[in-house]
Amino acid sequence: MENAIECRHITKVFGKIVANKDVSMDIRHGEILSLLGENGSGKTTLMNMISGIYFPDSGEILVNGKPVEIRDPGDAYKLGIAMVHQHFKLIDVFTALENIALGLNDGKKIRSEEDQGRRAEDLRPL
Ligand SMILES: Nc1ncnc2c1ncn2[C@@H]1O[C@H](COP(=O)(O)OP(=O)(O)OP(=O)(O)O)[C@@H](O)[C@H]1O
Numbered sequence: 001m002e003n004a005i006e007c008r009h010i011t012k013v014f015g016k017i018v019a020n021k022d023v024s025m026d027i028r029h030g031e032i033l034s035l036l037g038e039n040g041s042g043k044t045t046l047m048n049m050i051s052g053i054y055f056p057d058s059g060e061i062l063v064n065g066k067p068v069e070i071r072d073p074g075d076a077y078k079l080g081i082a083m084v085h086q087h088f089k090l091i092d093v094f095t096a097l098e099n100i101a102l103g104l105n106d107g108k109k110i111r112s113e114e115d116q117g118r119r120a121e122d123l124r125p126l
């Protein structure tokens with residue numbers, strides 16, 4: 001069976017800093033894999049490329065054995081890849097309700113009291 005995710009010879013550079021240099025990694029289906037390394041060794045950078053925050057300078061990523069282009073978190077999501085960030089940065093500061101509603105329906109921003117009431121109704125069956 002093909003691997004769930006494969007990174008092949010991934011390199012990512014930020015200015016003069018080589019964050020990832022020729023990194024290859026296989027993640028099998030059903031595997032829980034820990035990536036260990038000292039601070040600044042490039043763990044988050046690699047995960048950011050799998051989840052569409054950054055794009056590799058070179059190398060390729062395969063999902064279920066097929067080469068993929070993960071250009072943004074939406075692409076990653078469609079491939080079944082999601083990231084729980086150590087530092088929150090994808091979204092603005094949200095209320096508890098907004099956080100719960102984030103993945104519901106059309107993903108529209110909800111800010112108004114009226115909207116929040118409507119979303120609360122949406123959440124009731126959950
Ligand atoms: N957006 C960026 N711009 C410039 N340099 C960056 C950026 N992101 C990461 N780096 C640098 O790339 C290197 C790898 O950082 P990264 O955050 O991937 O390491 P890490 O293994 O996740 O570290 P930690 O254990 O502290 O979370 C570091 O030298 C870091 O300063």
Ligand SMILES: [Mg+2]
Nearest residue numbers: 043044045086
């Ligand atoms: Mg990190």
